Amino acid sequence: GQNIDQPTEMTATEGAIVQINCTYQTSGFNGLFWYQQHAGEAPTFLSYNVLDGLEEKGRFSSFLSRSKGYSYLLLKELQMKDSASYLCAVRSPRDSNYQLIWGAGTKLIIKP
Amino acid sequence: ETGVTQTPRHLVMGMTNKKSLKCEQHLGHNAMYWYKQSAKKPLELMFVYSLEERVENNSVPSRFSPECPNSSHLFLHLHTLQPEDSALYLCASSRAAGGGDEQYFGPGTRLTVT
Numbered sequence: 001g002q003n004i005d006q007p008t009e010m011t012a013t014e015g016a017i018v019q020i021n022c023t024y025q026t027s028g029f030n031g032l033f034w035y036q037q038h039a040g041e042a043p044t045f046l047s048y049n050v051l052d053g054l055e056e057k058g059r060f061s062s063f064l065s066r067s068k069g070y071s072y073l074l075l076k077e078l079q080m081k082d083s084a085s086y087l088c089a090v091r092s093p094r095d096s097n098y099q100l101i102w103g104a105g106t107k108l109i110i111k112p
Numbered sequence: 113e114t115g116v117t118q119t120p121r122h123l124v125m126g127m128t129n130k131k132s133l134k135c136e137q138h139l140g141h142n143a144m145y146w147y148k149q150s151a152k153k154p155l156e157l158m159f160v161y162s163l164e165e166r167v168e169n170n171s172v173p174s175r176f177s178p179e180c181p182n183s184s185h186l187f188l189h190l191h192t193l194q195p196e197d198s199a200l201y202l203c204a205s206s207r208a209a210g211g212g213d214e215q216y217f218g219p220g221t222r223l224t225v226t
């Protein structure tokens with residue numbers, strides 16, 4: 001079956017670092033996305049990984065290990081505006097080249 | 113502002129009503145999507161259109177009927193909905209369907225079925 005697992009909720013302190021994990025079990029793999037969604041707003045794209053390793057983009061980094069079916073999103077120097085849900089999604093071409101398999105999202109709460 | 117707009121933003125309808133959701137993208141993309149987002153559940157893909165042709169239909173009940181008159185516009189026609197259809201309906205677009213292209217989402221329509 002197809003499955004994406006993420007923690008439901010995490011709490012972190014302003015200025016700190018937080019790592020949000022995503023594990024996946026899919027019948028194929030053709031890339032992993034991370035999206036950010038603030039309450040009541042549209043999801044917005046953060047990163048895309050298709051090869052193993054770390055991709056850094058400012059305060060946000062995303063890591064992928066295809067052999068372990070594992071990814072994480074690393075947020076540094078946390079700001080209050082980073083309070084949001086973070087969605088992990090995998091493209092699995094064996095079932096459909098058009099469909100992303102989505103996790104339920106991790107709600108990140110930033111405290112002062 | 114993502115370049116994808118949706119109207120209305122909020123909709124309350126009875127089970128016997130007929131209504132339509134509208135999505136428009138100003139990005140020149142060739143693929144458009146309808147998703148359903150329920151609380152604490154993963155996004156559920158409903159329909160995918162590529163170059164105005166429907167390429168994916170995820171066993172969605174027939175009370176949801178999509179329409180894509182051109183590559184910039186997408187509609188979701190609703191009729192005889194059930195209370196469990198209450199959710200946030202998100203439209204998205206991407207340069208192409210499939211591959212590594214990111215999807216740009218609209219703000220969604222919050223639908224309540226009474």
